[in-house]
Structure formats: C-alpha cells, structure tokens
Amino acid sequence: MHELLLFASVPAHQHHELLQQLAGLTAMQPRHRLERRLVFKAYRKPGLVTTRVGASQDVQGADLQRLNKMLNGGMYYTQVVGPVTKADFGATSLSGMSASHDADVSMSGTDQSSYCYENQSWKLEFRDIPEAGTRSAVTTRLMASASLPKGDIAVPMNAWGYSFVTEYMVEGDVFVQNDIVIFLHRVLLYPQAESQDLHGPRRQLPAHHELTPLERTGSYVLQAAITVQDGSNQEMMKTASQHLFGLREQLKSAVRLEQADRLSLDTRAK
Amino acid sequence: MSALTPDQIKTLEQSRQRLVQLTHSLASLITSLNQSDPLPSWTSLQSQATIISNNLLTISDHLSDNRDLLATLVAYPSPSYPSRNPANTVALEQLLRTKLDPRVEDWVARGRKAGGSLAAASPPFVPGNLGGAGNGYGGSAVAAAAAAAGAAGNDNGLDDLGALAELWDWAPVEANQEARRRNWGGNFTLEEREQGVGNVVTGLRRVLEDDDDDDSESEEGESGEEEGEGEPDEMEIVGVRRKSGVGQGLEFDIAPVSATAASAPHAPGQQKGVAPVVPLDEILRFMTVGMMPSQR
Numbered sequence A: 001m002h003e004l005l006l007f008a009s010v011p012a013h014q015h016h017e018l019l020q021q022l023a024g025l026t027a028m029q030p031r032h033r034l035e036r037r038l039v040f041k042a043y044r045k046p047g048l049v050t051t052r053v054g055a056s057q058d059v060q061g062a063d064l065q066r067l068n069k070m071l072n073g074g075m076y077y078t079q080v081v082g083p084v085t086k087a088d089f090g091a092t093s094l095s096g097m098s099a100s101h102d103a104d105v106s107m108s109g110t111d112q113s114s115y116c117y118e119n120q121s122w123k124l125e126f127r128d129i130p131e132a133g134t135r136s137a138v139t140t141r142l143m144a145s146a147s148l149p150k151g152d153i154a155v156p157m158n159a160w161g162y163s164f165v166t167e168y169m170v171e172g173d174v175f176v177q178n179d180i181v182i183f184l185h186r187v188l189l190y191p192q193a194e195s196q197d198l199h200g201p202r203r204q205l206p207a208h209h210e211l212t213p214l215e216r217t218g219s220y221v222l223q224a225a226i227t228v229q230d231g232s233n234q235e236m237m238k239t240a241s242q243h244l245f246g247l248r249e250q251l252k253s254a255v256r257l258e259q260a261d262r263l264s265l266d267t268r269a270k
Numbered sequence B: 001m002s003a004l005t006p007d008q009i010k011t012l013e014q015s016r017q018r019l020v021q022l023t024h025s026l027a028s029l030i031t032s033l034n035q036s037d038p039l040p041s042w043t044s045l046q047s048q049a050t051i052i053s054n055n056l057l058t059i060s061d062h063l064s065d066n067r068d069l070l071a072t073l074v075a076y077p078s079p080s081y082p083s084r085n086p087a088n089t090v091a092l093e094q095l096l097r098t099k100l101d102p103r104v105e106d107w108v109a110r111g112r113k114a115g116g117s118l119a120a121a122s123p124p125f126v127p128g129n130l131g132g133a134g135n136g137y138g139g140s141a142v143a144a145a146a147a148a149a150g151a152a153g154n155d156n157g158l159d160d161l162g163a164l165a166e167l168w169d170w171a172p173v174e175a176n177q178e179a180r181r182r183n184w185g186g187n188f189t190l191e192e193r194e195q196g197v198g199n200v201v202t203g204l205r206r207v208l209e210d211d212d213d214d215d216s217e218s219e220e221g222e223s224g225e226e227e228g229e230g231e232p233d234e235m236e237i238v239g240v241r242r243k244s245g246v247g248q249g250l251e252f253d254i255a256p257v258s259a260t261a262a263s264a265p266h267a268p269g270q271q272k273g274v275a276p277v278v279p280l281d282e283i284l285r286f287m288t289v290g291m292m293p294s295q296r
Helices: A011-024 A063-070 A155-157 A234-250 B005-036 B042-065 B067-072 B086-096 B104-122 B128-137 B142-178 B190-194 B196-210 B217-230 B231-253 B280-289
Strands: A002-010 A031-042 A077-084 A122-129 A139-148 A160-177 A182-191 A218-226
Touching: A002 A011, A002 A234, A011 A160, A011 A182, A011 A218, A031 B280, A077 A160, A155 A160, A160 B280, A182 A234, A182 B005, A182 B280, A218 A234, A218 B280, B005 B042, B005 B067, B042 B067
Parallel strands: none
Antiparallel strands: A002 A139, A002 A218, A031 A077, A031 A160, A077 A122, A122 A139, A160 A182, A182 A218
C-alpha cells in the first residue's frame, strides 16, 4: 500500500479555529484520537555473519549473498501504535474512574486499574522512507500495517529483532473528507521523572495533564493522507494527489499544506 | 567655399559612427522585443536601455561640443558626386533637405511635448528643477523643448515664489499648533476613536493582511465587527496583537515549512498567537525515529 501525504504546521492559537473550519469542510464532527506510539528500531542480532565488503576474489555462495541481503538490507524504524482513551490516563489512582467511561474500548479493565497494559491492543505501522525524486509535490511512501497481539509488545518485538527506542503520545482529531484522512495532531511527551532507566513501554499511563507537548508552544501538525492500495497504478496515484491538491486549495487561506522534508521521514536505521 | 579641414572631417565621421551605434543598439532592442518569445528578461532589457542611454549621452555631448562647426556646415553636391546612381540620389536628397523629415518632425514635436509635460509635472516651487531637468536630458532637441517649457513655466514660477514663501511662513507654525493639540502616544488619535476605531482599523488591516494572507474576507469581516464593538482600550491591545501577527508573518516567511500566519487574529480573550518554535520536519523526525529536536 502507498500513502500520499501533505503536512502543515498549525500554531496553537489557530488550532480551535482550524478545527471548526475542518468540521465545516468535511461536514463531520472531529473524532478525537489518543494513541500511544512506541518507536522500535531494527538491530542486527549479534553473531550474524558479517560479510566482507570490498574487492575480494573469493566468491560467495549465492545463497549466502541472498541471506545477507535479507538480514542486513532493510533495517527500519517501525512504530507500534495503541489506541487509548482519556480515562486511561492516571489510572493508578482509583478515584472516580468508573468503568463506564471507557466502555467503548475493548480494554476496559475489571481490576482496580482501569488501564491494563496486558490488554492494550497494538498495531504495527511500517512506513518506508518517502519516494525520492517524484515530480508531484506530495510525499509518497510505502506503508503497511498489521495487528499485533495484545499486551506486552516489547517481548515479541524484541524477538523479531526490534529494540525499543522511545514512546510518546499522539493527541489529535481525525476528519475524513472523501478519500482524504485529515489528522490534526500533536505529540505529547511523558513526564521525564524516573524514566531514565526505562527500557520498555510504560505499563501505566501518567495523568493526562502531566504530559507535555513536544512543541513547547503547543502547535499542531495537520496531516492529510490518502492511502492507495496499488501503488504501481500510476493513474490511481495521480488521482489521489489531485485530490490532495484540491484539499490544499480549499485550505489555502487557513494553512499551507506542503510536502514534508523527505529526510525527516527517513525510517531507515543506520 | 572653403574645404573642410581633416579635423572637421574627423568630427563628422565621429558623429556618423556614434549615430550608427545608436541605430544598431535601438535596432537590436526592437528585434529582441519583436522576436524573442517570452519577452527578454528585464535584466537584459535594462542593460540594453543602459547602452542606448549611454549612446544618447555620448552623441549629445559630441553634438554640443562641436555645435559651432555643425551649425555652420552646409552640404552641397560637388560635381564629382555620382548622382546617377539611384541609391546615391536618395542620400543626396536627404542631405539637401532644408526641412526636417515629416517623421522626424513628429518625433521632435513629441519630444517637445514630453519635455513640456515634464516641466509642468515637476514641483513648481523648486525653480531650479526646470534647469535641472533640461541638463539631465542634454539632448539638443529635448533641451530646447525643456527650455521652451521652462520659459512658459516661469510665468507661474514667479507667482509661485511669493506663494511659496507664504507657505513656508505659514506651515511650521500651523504644523506645530496641530501637533500641540494632540495627545501623542497610542495607536489612534482621539478623533479616530470618537468616529469609531473600526473604520480606521479596517483600512489598516486590509493592507496588513494583503501581505501575508490572500483571501480571508469573511474572517476579516467578523473580527472587524468584534473590534468595532469593543472599548477603545481594547482596541489598542488588538493593534498590538496585530503587530505580533505581522511579526509572525515575517517569521513564517523565513521558516518555509511552517504554515502562514493565516487567519485573522483571534477573538479577544484568546491567547496571543505564538509561532511554533520547533519546525515541522523536526517534529516529523521525532515521530519517525524518536530523535528529540534538540539532538542534532
């Protein structure tokens, strides 16, 4: 699957207004979305055969070559995304957290903590580095998503050769206009206290007000995305980018949607 | 019927060469305008114009330097002139004309007219200007035109001198009195406040908004109304806020990734607009690989 994207930075003071504008444009109420995002990085398992690079005369077996390519070729950062609700925050405190608040979430815990890490559902989101040298002014990249088992995800990810890098929270609102998914969001960071020696995802969430935005002024990122099933279908890709340009025109007076810097979306692990 | 000295012939020859240069540069400008499709870039047009004006300057210098000689010269055909050749006959007729070519007459008339309107357009209370304009052009025809216009303009100029002195007497005192009547400071005058600041602000806003925003007519209208209803004290705050908005616009121009400071300033009571300090690609980079924006 391919994804076509346009981005814009939205100053905090414009956020409310833009929400209204988008609600009017898309004729829908914003869907609030809170996501835990864990960043994992592929690593080389120690003990793998490292090939000699350079002009040596010894001929490698074709199988060995292919194996090395598979093992060392694509090393990517990848993300694991888990939806949460506002009721999940600060769940360690028992006060006032009735289960009815998060009844719409599959993970509504029955034990004293309303947020249960063991029941957290996860989705693996792989994103390739955006395609280079495309003439159209949209960011295009290969993407794939897959559902993951619930619960502690660090262990299976580690088994697949991914190490935990960091995690953050994404807070935002989703709109859908025809085939365009508009996500107005910002990154929230967990409080830094005693997290220095944290080598895995948090098992509990801090209170929502303890999260600090990554961007100190609280600005948002507007992302407009179209997913195309068959990225090799040029006609379809062209139509999709035309739609994005249409949206860009419509929002021109409010925000400037632009192609993202390709290297800032570089998911390759070096 | 004295023969020309070699020096005089050289002068004539120089005039001819400079005029040929001028025709060439004019012709090349005309061809480049006629033939190149998109039009030549303005830099090239400008350099051609510079060349032409330099040519004109040299020619006019040359003509005025040798004015005595050129004014007294008379052309006539000598018996050896090969007038049988039709081409030569045309040249001969041109040389022997006593009046200007009709086209040239038109040019001269246009030049005189332009010189006259120039003199009229120049501020009448600075009498030195007329002479200055004439000197600047330097070309004999234009200079003559300017001189003529100057003669015509002088009638007014003399009258104006009196008026000018009067004006100078009157203006400083009056300006000072006007200034004393006002309480300086703040963004609006008392009169403007009394008449409703909304009107004044809208005019200013249009100009400001045109700079960083294309069309936000509806928002403009709304916020304009809000401002109109508010108290004068609040108005000042709005003004200041708008200034910060302008600052944002500049900032946004510098940081190409971030959005424009698009919409009108917010309704009173909302927080002041602050431009994002972390650029968009830094945020995206963090979201992609978890690298904090400060770690570069």
